[in-house]
Amino acid sequence: xxxxxxxAVALTSALVSASATILLRRGLRHxxxxxxxxxxxxxxxxxxxxxxxxxxxxxxxxxxxxxxFALAGLIGTVGGRIxxxxxxxxxxxxxxxxxxxxxxxxxxxxxxxxxxxRVTLPILAGTLVIxxxxxxxxxxxxxxxxxxxxxxxxxxxxxxxxxxxxxxxxGLADMGPVAGFAINVSAAFVAFTVFLVVAGQSAVMAxxxxxLPYFVxxxxxxxxxxxxxxxxxxxxxxxxxxxxxxxSPIFVLALSFFFLRGxxxxxxxxxxxxxxxxxxxxxxxxxx
Numbered sequence: 001x002x003x004x005x006x007x008a009v010a011l012t013s014a015l016v017s018a019s020a021t022i023l024l025r026r027g028l029r030h031x032x033x034x035x036x037x038x039x040x041x042x043x044x045x046x047x048x049x050x051x052x053x054x055x056x057x058x059x060x061x062x063x064x065x066x067x068x069f070a071l072a073g074l075i076g077t078v079g080g081r082i083x084x085x086x087x088x089x090x091x092x093x094x095x096x097x098x099x100x101x102x103x104x105x106x107x108x109x110x111x112x113x114x115x116x117x118r119v120t121l122p123i124l125a126g127t128l129v130i131x132x133x134x135x136x137x138x139x140x141x142x143x144x145x146x147x148x149x150x151x152x153x154x155x156x157x158x159x160x161x162x163x164x165x166x167x168x169x170x171g172l173a174d175m176g177p178v179a180g181f182a183i184n185v186s187a188a189f190v191a192f193t194v195f196l197v198v199a200g201q202s203a204v205m206a207x208x209x210x211x212l213p214y215f216v217x218x219x220x221x222x223x224x225x226x227x228x229x230x231x232x233x234x235x236x237x238x239x240x241x242x243x244x245x246x247x248s249p250i251f252v253l254a255l256s257f258f259f260l261r262g263x264x265x266x267x268x269x270x271x272x273x274x275x276x277x278x279x280x281x282x283x284x285x286x287x288x
Contacts, residue, residue, distance in 0.1 A: 006236030010244035013228035018097065018251030020221035022259050024085060025093040027207075027214030029263070033085040034204040036215055038196065040081060041189040043219025048182045048227070058182075061175040068171035069180045070187040076164030077188035080157050081222075087154030093260060097252040098133070098274040099154040101281055106162025126283030133276030168230060177230040185223060246281040249274045 024036055052058060087096035105126075171180050196202055207215055232241045253274055 002235065006232050006241065007244055009228050009232040010236070010241045011247070013225045013232065014245045014248040015251050016221050016228065017225035017245075017248045018255055020218045020225060021088065021093045021097050021248075021252050022255045023214045023218035023221060024088050025260060025263065027211040027218060028085070028089045030211035031207045031215070032204065033082065033089050034196070034201065035207045035211070036085045036218070037078075037081050038192060038205050039207055039212075039215040040085075040219040040222055041077065041185060041192055043216055044185040044223035045189045047220065047223055048178070048185050051178050051227070052182050055178050058179045059176045061179060065171045065173065065175035065180065066183055068167050069175065069183040072164045072167040072171065073184040073187035074191055075167070076160050077184055077226075078192050080160035080164060081188075083153050083157035083160065087157060090150050090153055094249070094252050094256050094270055094274060095151070096154040096157075097249040098270075098277045099151060100158045100161060101246050101249050101277050102155065102158040103162035103165065105281070106159050126280040129276050129280035129283060133273045133280060169233060172230070172234060177227065177234050181223075181227050181230055184226075247278055249278055 028036060084096060084100060087099070168180070168184070175183075193205070196205060229241070229245055232245070253271060
């Protein structure tokens with residue numbers, strides 16, 4: 001892929017991710033988040049190994065890259081998705097999508113604390129805008145029956161996704177994006193399946209007929225979105241890919257208006273809060 005195609009791929013990833021969020025919100029009316037996660041991982045595992053087969057095989061790799069992608073699968077693909085899907089179920093698609101967009105803030109904080117990066121004016125400004133947007137989301141959600149403490153669920157998902165972005169970038173040093181994502185999803189699927197069996201929750205691996213088409217379609221969209229993001233990172237810098245992929249909550253707002261009527265309550269504070277968070281993420285990632 002040429003660098004000129006990176007913006008289009010990153011924006012497509014954001015749109016596909018938003019579509020997955022809408023599909024999940026509709027499916028979660030009939031089944032729980034654990035069922036959604038398992039179905040999501042099962043669909044992703046099948047699709048990604050088909051992609052590996054049709055793309056010419058696994059390709060070169062290293063134990064180091066495999067380990068980083070497997071760890072990314074446990075933290076982001078299992079942990080992040082569990083909290084993301086639970087957030088969609090608890091506080092809705094629009095609020096969850098906006099709060100998960102805080103993941104670049106987590107990445108920036110880790111870079112400052114762990115890697116010793118400097119605190120710049122764009123980072124401070126972006127943080128202030130994000131905090132303002134999150135406050136508006138909280139108050140807007142409260143008017144719709146969302147309790148502030150419920151926002152912790154999507155915030156944990158944001159932390160997981162913020163950490164996993166660094167792991168995937170390291171893993172791409174010695175492995176291609178398709179093979180790396182195959183390890184990522186497969187490790188997540190095996191780990192989550194074992195967890196459900198050991199915990200005596202095997203029943204959640206079967207979903208109702210009403211939710212099946214939504215969860216399968218969401219699984220295709222969710223995993224395609226992540227794969228497109230990884231592909232974009234192989235040819236483009238994080239400073240280009242991150243701001244473009246972070247517009248997903250705007251797509252969620254637009255799609256919610258058409259596909260979640262009667263299911264999701266939107267108000268001015270939620271809309272403005274979402275826009276502020278996206279703007280804050282842009283300041284953090286594009287201008288830092």
